[in-house]
Amino acid sequence: MPDSAVTPQHPATPQLAPPRGHEPFPVPWMSIRDRFDVVADWLPEQTAVVCQGEHITYSELRERAIGGARALVKSRKGVRRPIAIDTECTLDCVVAIVTVLVSGYPLVLLDSQLPEQRRTDILTRSHAARVRPSELAALPPSPDTPLHSGAPTDTAVLLFTSGSTGKPKAVRQGQRLWLNQAADFHTTLGTGASDRVGMALPISFGGGLDVVMTSLLNGATLHFLDPREVGIDAVPHWISSEQLTTLHATPSLLRAVMTACADTPSLSGLRLVTTCGEAVHGADVTRLRALLGPDASYCNLSGSSETGNLAFNAFPPGRPVPDGVLPVGVVAANKTVRLLGPDDAPVGPGEVGQIVVESDYLAEGYFVDGFGPGPLDDRFGTTDRGARSFRMGDLGRFDDDGFLHLVGRGDDAVKIRGYLVEPSEVESALRKIPAVEDAVVVARKLDNGSTTLVGYAALAQGDRAPSVADLRCELRSLLPDWMVPTNIVLMPTLPRNERGKVDRTALPDPTPRPPVVLPRSDTETTVAALWSQILGVDPIGRDDDFVSLGGDSLQTQQMLTQVEERFAVQFSSATLAGFPTLRQFSAHLDGTNSGAVAATSVLVPLHPDGIGRPVFAFAGAGSTALALLPLARELSRPVHGLQAHGLESRGLPDWTVAAAARRFLREIRRVQPHGPYAFVGHSLGGVIAMEVARLLEADGHHVQIVICLDTILGGPLSEGGPDLPRTAGTRPAVDGPAPSRGALWRTRFRLLTAGIVPRPAQKQWDLFHELGRRVALLHKLQPWHGRVAVVMAEDNPDEPSWWSIIAPNVVSVDRVSGDHVGMLRAPHVARTAALVRTALGDKT
Structure with a gap:
């Protein structure tokens, strides 16, 4: 019988006190094709892929992929160039991906949602030949064409990073990186032949390709659906009808899936849910557990295009869920993480340091003009024992249980009013507010050279929309004043790139605030203090506008009530509409006699x-x-x-x-x-x-x-209008509970x-x-x-x-x-x- 990695048994429930690291294991195969042959020989009649009603067995997939690979090599006439595949949510697309992987040519993925200009840029920088799945399938057969034998260091995938914070880089991911990923998924997550793996990630996203590779190299059945194409409402039926055992998504996508599944038992049959790609919060796990069965687990995966898997944070049944951003977890097997200080010396226990990853299974480097060693980015290096190393640019620390925590990037911390602030800490506080579904906080440079924080918040559906001032005041109960962003931009959803990550380059600029000119008169000083307390902004400038700072009708009435108590003047909301800035409002107040009531x-x-x-x-x-x-x-x-x-x-x-x-x-x-x-x-x-x-x-x-x-x-x-035809799908108008007789009479009297x-x-x-x-x-x-x-x-x-x-x-x-x-x-x-x-x- 083949090696045990294709005959997995689901592992026992992980220890509640997690280990400090996963045990290393051997990765004996030379190439992806070698490993896929092992799986196809052992499970020829097992269904390999299911997509949109079509399915294919492992023997059929191997036959089509090997035949297509030979035809591809013949068509390229010995020219070794990357092959770029236009991705789509089809079975033929998965076949095309496997075809290129077993051919020995580097694979480049062109996401269907990318602008054509971005695809052109990827093709230009990678020197790739663009081939659509249908074109690949139509190549003339060439059964006698030999395939490149390959080596573990050969580039299997040329993966472009998301570019969410800058220009995308082309990462040369070797055969050995992907073979280690597959073995790691089996050993850590139990992925194997008994699994029906649900992938709700774009196939071109590193995490999506991860699921494809680790499913097919471990003998699982891959079920593929792209919610961007079919809509999130299709996911609950897909999960239940396909009887999936595992589901893989990003945290933001999982939140949308949980909303769509809220009133269904769709998630109750899963044994495992994983997320990757961005930070996850304890509230997400608590919400998920309420929808899963009692024996199901959740695991967040962390990594990068350059390192592959970095860490796993598993939450089996019974493990307590902490508040806030979860640590990335226990370092993955066959990986070592070192935390270094500014002098490159190891930091002490519990201290924060630059994350350096060491392993034989990292990426081979960045693609510049070829696939040879070439000039390497100084973030890649070699250890004394000959393993590869990579400086991630992230800061981290280990806690007493051996969990790795990310605490931002080395260049993320900013000085705000003389204090060093991590935007991720502010973001975590913003996410704690119940009305906030999603959030990100960034630092922006002002024209005067100073730095300010800008928060972006997507609000939860179904809740009464809070004002910016509401959010700011709630943050002031969670954070020191200097950490509360003056600018909070409310958005229906946060912009995300094709990989599912927040696209920071697409975040809109906040509405410009006039330069802060401090109050001059006693009236301005007193009113500014009232505005600051109600709006959660300090300081208030003479040209600041109450509504532009986030005040709504309720905050307006709170402010006018306090003005009446302090100045014995009764204003209406029309007063603020006519005199919206501190300077104008205070001048109008000074010109109004005490005891006056505004008309x-x-x-x-x-x-x-x-x-x-x-x-x-x-x-x-x-x-x-x-x-x-x-x-x-x-x-x-x-x-x-x-x-x-x-x-x-x-x-x-x-x-x-x-x-x-x-x-x-x-x-x-x-x-x-x-x-x-x-x-x-x-x-x-x-x-x-x-x-x-x-x-x-x-x-x-x-x-x-x-x-x-x-x-x-x-x-x-x-009640008294024309007849309005109702159907079975017509939602009833929402009305409150019927009042008691006493409440009814009290209401009549008040009316x-x-x-x-x-x-x-x-x-x-x-x-x-x-x-x-x-x-x-x-x-x-x-x-x-x-x-x-x-x-x-x-x-x-x-x-x-x-x-x-x-x-x-x-x-x-x-x-x-x-x-x-x-x-x-x-x-x-x-x-x-x-x-x-x-x-x-x-x-x-």
Whole structure:
């Protein structure tokens, strides 16, 4: 019987107190082809690969690969050049990859998602001949052509690094590196003939090729699916229908898979889940365990294109999961890690040092103009015993259990206000915030030569979108002030390259902040302290804008309440819209007499200095016009907001849509006596906007368009309106639990005093939101035949087709990321505004 590495038994549950390193083992084969022959001889009828309903056995795969390799060698006429394969999620692509690997030619992978310019660059730098899988399969047979015997140091793969932090490098990965990888997967992870391996990684990604190689060189059955091509929602069915035993992904992809599998048992049949490619957090493992079976394990793999496997961090059942970023784990077998100080001397126990990896199974170097020894990058070297060494550029330390921790790169640490800060530590804190799904923190140089931290956060789906100030204040409870980024950029998702890594070169620049000019007057100093406390920014400059620093409606009310307590002056949110910077707000405060109450109107100028005809933006029930300010600032036209009467000042509210429409119409005509008019309405504001449009058109005026932002038709508005056809897939409108009789009477009493009895801001908004719900229940929604554009949030339960009933001349119905409120905040407001500009006919 062949060697035991093709007849693996799944290893016993690892020790809960992990060893300091994996035991070394021999790697007896000379080439990938030698090893593949062993597997195919032993398991000829075993299924080797399954992809999109097609499958192939090991004997069939060997026959096609060896035959194709001979034909390839014949076609190349003795010219030894790398062969570049256009990757795709097909069985033929896997066959093509194995064909090149057994041919002796170096393999180059061209990812299907790469821009053509990047593919051209890879071809130029590698001198590779580009061959598509179909072209390779169509080569004339040449059964008598011999194949190159090969040596362990021959280049098997020319792998281009991700280039996420700079120019990609071409790494010459030898036959021996890949043979060691395969043996390591068998010994450490138990990969073998009984496994149905699920690869949800791009095949061109080093981690993806890792799974292909280690599956086929250990006799497992490889199941291949690329979520980028079929969508993440296809993954749960794929896992369960193929009865996979292992799943391999990046941490970011695994988070998406867990979301897609949340309400399914898809992951419960797996024995092992692994991730690679980036840092993983304890919260990820805890979340995964809730979806796995009781005997399943998780392991994070760390490594690089130059080193292959570096370390494994396995979490069998019962092993406690720490908080924060997980250590990379126990150093891989046949690898030695040394931590060196600035003088290249070993550091002491627990100390941080530069990571140097030593092994016979590292890459052969970087490709420059050929495959010979050539000039080597000074990061590669040779040890006294003749093994290869590589300086990773990362800093690390060993803990008392022998786990290796990465603590950043040697050039990552930056000075912030005189303190040395590791961006990875700030990133870890940002990820701890429940509303943050993904995050990265980078250092940026300012024009004045100083350095600042910029945080990028992708928010979790389904949660109410926090403001930048919310995140900053939460960070201040986790970190010292100097480590909290002043700039936090909210994004729907972090940009990633084809390898699944965060593409730092694609991270947008934060909105420029004006130079910090410190407060000069007593009023400015006092207000700056209030803003700093609420927004989590220190210091506050005279030209800083409250909303640009991340303040939302709630923080605005908190600030105005404190201003009233300190200065005995009552302002409204309109005050901040008109005087948004510290300098302007403080000057307005100085010019206001003590005890004054700012006059408020239902109309609030949000962006009065725009160009062209104005846009009137109607706030939703219980919302101030200030909630529309981020949207207004994205538009080039003048924008005036409209909010409920009595919301911010004493006054009887309007109890019907018609009454609100008449009041708003009077204010609109004062600003713009004649049409054409353009309206944007959020939530119930969309219904009021259509009613105002109806009144204007009845009076002979033209309304260009009404843009409804997440106006939900299937809730209270459906009670008295047209019949809206529902299907089995129609989601019910979400409503809270039925209130008790006592709560119902208390609400009725509060509603009767709405706008008359002063209340704290949040209670006032909640009361007016309930008032809006009752106004909607009483309203008889009638079709409006003017032009309507609709933008729906991702959690809107309505059927888009309903809008053709409510607005027969609807011109567009689009969805945006973010919830009902989040669509008006960064990062989603940029997409919302782009759709509004398109509907208005403005340049985007």
